[in-house]
Amino acid sequence: MYNEGGHTEGWHGDGWISNFPGLHSLPPDIVATLVETSRIARLPVGTRIFGPGQAPDAFLLLIRGTVRVQQVSESGREIVLYRVSAGDSCALTTACLMGYEDYQAEAVAETDVEAVAIPRATFDDLIARSPDFRRFVFTAFSHRVTDLFRVIEEVAFSRVDVRLAQRLVERANDQGRVDLTHQQLAAELGTAREVVSRQLNEFQRRGWISTSRGAIDLVQPNELRRLAAAP
Numbered sequence: 001m002y003n004e005g006g007h008t009e010g011w012h013g014d015g016w017i018s019n020f021p022g023l024h025s026l027p028p029d030i031v032a033t034l035v036e037t038s039r040i041a042r043l044p045v046g047t048r049i050f051g052p053g054q055a056p057d058a059f060l061l062l063i064r065g066t067v068r069v070q071q072v073s074e075s076g077r078e079i080v081l082y083r084v085s086a087g088d089s090c091a092l093t094t095a096c097l098m099g100y101e102d103y104q105a106e107a108v109a110e111t112d113v114e115a116v117a118i119p120r121a122t123f124d125d126l127i128a129r130s131p132d133f134r135r136f137v138f139t140a141f142s143h144r145v146t147d148l149f150r151v152i153e154e155v156a157f158s159r160v161d162v163r164l165a166q167r168l169v170e171r172a173n174d175q176g177r178v179d180l181t182h183q184q185l186a187a188e189l190g191t192a193r194e195v196v197s198r199q200l201n202e203f204q205r206r207g208w209i210s211t212s213r214g215a216i217d218l219v220q221p222n223e224l225r226r227l228a229a230a231p
Helices: 015-019 028-037 091-099 120-129 131-157 160-171 182-189 193-205 221-228
Strands: 007-010 039-043 048-050 058-064 066-072 078-085 106-109 113-119 209-212 215-218
Touching: 015 028, 015 058, 028 113, 028 120, 039 058, 058 078, 058 091, 058 120, 078 131, 078 182, 091 120, 091 131, 113 120, 120 131, 160 182, 160 193, 160 215, 160 221, 182 193, 193 209
Parallel strands: none
Antiparallel strands: 007 039, 039 113, 048 106, 058 113, 066 078, 066 106, 209 215
16 A cells, blocks of 8 residues: 555554544553554655555554545546545545455545554454443544535535635635645546636636636635635
8 A cells, every 4th residue: 555655664652643633532451452563664755655446454543644546437537536634534534444345446645744544453342342442433434424515415416616606715824825726626526627618717707716727816715715615
């Protein structure tokens, strides 16, 4: 899983446990098992962490960075399913581990990433014998499934202009700049690049944004926020 530019190493001590509040109540023997068997993975930005057809060999907990989980169709069209941030686990990895299934999507490191890799054998063991660990895993999984249903609802029923305005507001930095291409925004929204380009042209015609190569500046962010709040 970590063969594209990353490396793993042992973790001395249980310091990483503090990054995950749901693990604070674990009994000492369970913590000892986690610490003794787990490894820290450090992966550079752009690393493809897993892809379709691969079988997961570890349960991943993110200490630092952001991972994008996305589905790519045979035609090359992409949709971002969700992001894993520091303190989170990957719901798709959980599902594949529990169901002994291969991945049907891919994960890419959006930043440099540091994660705990809990081997499948340890994961299976603790799921079976630790109610607290089981609760931690399933609570995180249920939250992410809810997020996925929201993505499905948005793609199926929400207007593209509203969703695009929402995403621009969400992804803008402190200077009001969004460092995403039209293709990346299309992947975020699960639509075609041409649809996003037409809508961005309309926003620019209204004076709400200005565009440059690989970036979008929010000229009138309040107008975008008003549209983003539309039913």
